[in-house]
Amino acid sequence: MLPKKLQKKLDERTANNSLRKLGAVTNLIDFSSNDYLGFSKNKTIFKRTAEILNTENLKLNGATGSRLLSGNHQLYEQAEQQIAKFHNTESALVFNSGYVANLGFFSSVPQRGDLIFYDELCHASIRDGIKMSDAKSYKFRHNNLKDLTSRCHVERPPAERAGSRNLHETFEIYVVTESVFSMDGDQPDLKLLTDFCTQNGFHLIIDEAHALGVFGNNGEGLVQELGLEQEVFARLVTFGKALGCHGAAILGSKALQEYLINFARSFLYTTALSPHTVATIISGYEELSKTPEKVRLQSNIEMFQNEIAARQLESHFIESNSAIISCIIPGNDRVKHISEILKKKGFDVKPILSPTVPKGQERLRICLHSYNKHEDISHLIKQLHSLLKKDV
Numbered sequence: 540m541l542p543k544k545l546q547k548k549l550d551e552r553t554a555n556n557s558l559r560k561l562g563a564v565t566n567l568i569d570f571s572s573n574d575y576l577g578f579s580k581n582k583t584i585f586k587r588t589a590e591i592l593n594t595e596n597l598k599l600n601g602a603t604g605s606r607l608l609s610g611n612h613q614l615y616e617q618a619e620q621q622i623a624k625f626h627n628t629e630s631a632l633v634f635n636s637g638y639v640a641n642l643g644f645f646s647s648v649p650q651r652g653d654l655i656f657y658d659e660l661c662h663a664s665i666r667d668g669i670k671m672s673d674a675k676s677y678k679f680r681h682n683n684l685k686d687l688t689s690r691c692h693v694e695r696p697p698a699e700r701a702g703s704r705n706l707h708e709t710f711e712i713y714v715v716t717e718s719v720f721s722m723d724g725d726q727p728d729l730k731l732l733t734d735f736c737t738q739n740g741f742h743l744i745i746d747e748a749h750a751l752g753v754f755g756n757n758g759e760g761l762v763q764e765l766g767l768e769q770e771v772f773a774r775l776v777t778f779g780k781a782l783g784c785h786g787a788a789i790l791g792s793k794a795l796q797e798y799l800i801n802f803a804r805s806f807l808y809t810t811a812l813s814p815h816t817v818a819t820i821i822s823g824y825e826e827l828s829k830t831p832e833k834v835r836l837q838s839n840i841e842m843f844q845n846e847i848a849a850r851q852l853e854s855h856f857i858e859s860n861s862a863i864i865s866c867i868i869p870g871n872d873r874v875k876h877i878s879e880i881l882k883k884k885g886f887d888v889k890p891i892l893s894p895t896v897p898k899g900q901e902r903l904r905i906c907l908h909s910y911n912k913h914e915d916i917s918h919l920i921k922q923l924h925s926l927l928k929k930d931v
């Protein structure tokens with residue numbers, strides 16, 4: 540039997556209509572996956588991956604150990620060089636997923652006595668990593684540089700505020716945000732934020748999980764679209780979203796890479812990715828530079844925004860120019876109900892419930908893809924329009 544305290548927590552979730560359940564994969568029209576460019580089903584990537592494995596004579600089903608022991612097969616070096624070049628950075632270090640990359644980074648980089656400032660809507664993986672750190676952490680209001688500025692001022696140790704040089708050498712300040720927020724689809728003003736961090740000597744970390752493949756000429760992400768790659772301390776890119784496969788990398792200096800290899804426990808104490816997975820990452824990056832899918836995705840994003848404007852629905856949506864567009868429908872019951880109705884009409888649009896998002900901010904998280912048809916987008920918006928008006 541489950542211990543009573545645990546059962547009570549589950550019962551509370553049931554009472555709030557927020558109990559999570561694993562669902563089956565459906566054949567509905569996809570407005571929910573993170574496969575923005577359709578790369579998970581891309582045949583060129585699939586074939587190229589097999590070709591790489593054959594050329595390298597890597598007939599292995601698994602990596603056989605952690606990267607420091609037996610798992611560092613030759614594709615890792617190839618992938619990391621390719622990723623670093625693509626992202627115009629000194630080095631890339633591949634982790635098993637974005638979640639473990641954030642855990643590894645934030646649990647090992649900021650030290651006792653250091654300060655971390657993070658956007659209040661940062662992903663769970665960032666917050667969990669911060670919780671494991673010995674540094675002090677403070678959240679600032681979402682995308683609010685003014686709030687960050689005043690918090691930095693208030694929370695800095697007093698002697699540093701008074702300008703003591705010695706103290707500054709004893710602690711570092713880290714600022715972390717996302718270039719595209721996973722639940723809201725919106726962005727911080729990255730130019731202002733990098734200027735602020737550069738001027739103050741703070742280390743800026745940007746999670747680009749939902750920007751890779753969506754922003755930048757070849758899908759390099761928002762940091763590169765804005766030409767800010769030399770001003771950030773570290774970036775995270777993940778491969779389970781627009782790249783359609785699995786894994787992640789931390790981009791930064793060679794020295795940072797060496798530090799993480801030595802101290803990031805989620806890097807050290809786990810079996811490495813299989814050669815097949817790393818070959819898929821390599822093929823995914825090759826495809827990013829060539830693919831027409833990015834243009835199709837941008838056209839769908841533009842079309843979606845035009846249609847909601849034409850129907851005067853903007854006030855229901857969080858402003859976004861990314862592939863994630865959230866329609867706020869307060870209340871777990873209501874948002875679940877609307878998502879069920881849409882499901883019956885053939886659309887896969889996921890409700891995001893509290894406590895994943897704050898109470899009153901429950902929403903339908905609509906993800907757009909290169910492969911969504913214009914007529915399906917139109918139809919979805921039409922259905923949504925009538926549901927929102929009917930107040931179901």
Ligand SMILES: Cc1ncc(COP(=O)(O)O)c(C=O)c1O
Nearest residue numbers: 636637638662664721748777779
């Ligand atoms: C902003 C952000 N960072 C990190 C992650 C974790 O990435 P992964 O799915 O590769 O573990 C996610 C996943 O949802 C995310 O949205």
